[in-house]
């Protein structure tokens with residue numbers, strides 16, 4: 228393949244992945260939680276570490292460890308499914324009435340595609356997010372950070388198989404995390 | 409937004425704010441900034457406060473930055489293995505000496521003008537000591553301010569700024585009987601407990617007393633967690649907790665009004681063996697093993713299964729499920745910062761560790777399915793209590809007031825505290841009333857001579 232062809236494949240793939248991420252955000256913001264769950268592989272890992280202030284030479288200790296420490300989130304589809312079901316009970320008071328939420332997804336970078344850019348079955352993609360939440364009357368949160376996702380093709384459809392969420396906060400400034408990143 | 413305002417009651421006498429004979433408490437004590445300011449002086453500067461766990465500072469030079477009331481403190485193990493708690497503020501011009509959350513250091517160097525403090529708090533380095541100070545600065549007088557007393561109780565570290573405060577043991581009284589179940593290993597054999605890496609810290613927009621009184625004995629708010637019971641986060645995959653271990657147990661509310669502590673505790677019938685945590689083979693075998701060891705080690709005391717509890721004023725804990733410590737750090741009348749430590753037996757097998765870790769995260773804190781609803785309730789209870797009209801209407805703490813619960817049959821267990829059987833009543837508010845009785849005493853007593861009421865024989869001594 229020529230360089231031009233590879234570049235075109237890359238651009239098309241990036242566009243495709245970006246569309247996927249935007250569509251995902253749309254589902255969440257429109258509160259189609261069950262459809263959103265369908266975008267996750269059955270073996271998804273959903274991880275959001277906590278962040279410590281540490282010395283510059285100890286940055287390996289900045290994040291709490293997946294699978295070992297207490298994290299804001301460190302779970303699979305079963306728990307995510309429970310979170311959705313809890314919201315749908317109509318008596319989950321932290322989300323009843325429902326919050327108004329807007330996901331902004333930007334700075335999308337395609338980091339890799341396996342086995343190839345022309346015929347990928349797995350891609351890794353990094354982006355920035357800004358989540359705006361407003362609930363009841365004046366309660367408002369802005370949550371800003373980075374996301375690293377792995378997407379896998381299952382039956383010709385992209386699904387999320389890994390999501391790492393890096394929130395740029397130390398003390399969590401929101402009282403709860405009742406929504407999805 | 410409500411602004412500073414004098415209490416509305418006829419007299420500003422605090423007794424009129426907390427009227428326990430009638431079982432009513434003014435909203436002022438939650439929302440009034442002047443009362444909040446007095447709490448800092450009267451309460452947080454005098455009481456014993458929870459700082460952290462010894463497993464967080466296991467080696468010399470290890471430190472963990474914690475909070476006592478509004479103020480940042482450094483918990484540190486010095487070169488001689490002594491545990492210290494210092495104010496995290498430079499004695500020269502107040503700079504926050506340590507802005508890291510935890511780590512290991514030979515010395516704390518102030519970023520502003522470079523004074524440095526050893527791990528025992530002593531001032532050891534002063535730039536231009538010779539030229540600028542002519543070597544006359546008395547370094548021994550300018551170390552980091554240290555708490556008056558510190559205590560390591562079974563791995564939990566506590567401190568107080570008041571040198572006249574009683575010892576930690578006296579401050580707790582018989583309440584350690586219940587606290588022990590949190591700090592001992594699950595089998596009660598006296599092994600080591602540690603905290604998981606990752607201390608949850610988050611802001612809750614309500615007064616710190618909302619969670620403190622919730623944990624001390626609010627069985628009544630069970631209904632608010634209906635959505636979790638429906639979604640099922642419990643350690644056996646259903647409900648919220650695994651309550652099989654409590655089947656047939658007597659539900660007890662235990663209050664220490666003369667000290668302010670309180671706990672929800674279940675008293676099992678003698679022969680009962682727990683069958684909880686049927687999650688997987690390894691996990692259920694482990695807990696079954698711990699349970700039989702627990703019965704051996706605790707003897708008849710193994711019948712006690714303690715639940716949510718609060719050590720006055722602002723440390724709450726869950727000794728069994730999900731085993732954790734919370735501190736409600738005041739941050740103004742209308743807000744506080746919750747900190748959460750999660751405990752695990754050091755020798756727990758990896759499968760058990762993983763199982764508990766997952767349960768802890770999905771139950772507790774901002775991402776926990778259960779506690780999300782608690783925070784919503786505390787947030788908007790506080791929010792709706794700030795107005796002038798709202799403040800004219802006190803909260804109701806009358807549940808069970810003036811009634812004796814049915815007799816408590818303990819079969820020879822000499823359980824400390826004021827015990828109330830709420831098995832049939834389902835809930836009561838004696839623990840909350842005990843908490844606010846103590847709160848009132850702290851707010852008016854001039855010193856610890858007046859606060860140590862149990863010494864002069866009229867309070868029940870435990």
Ligand code: FES
Pocket residue numbers: 498499500501502503518519520521522523
């Ligand atoms: S403020 Fe610390 S050295 Fe000046």
Ligand SMILES: [Fe+2]
Pocket residue numbers: 629633778779782
């Ligand atoms: Fe609760």
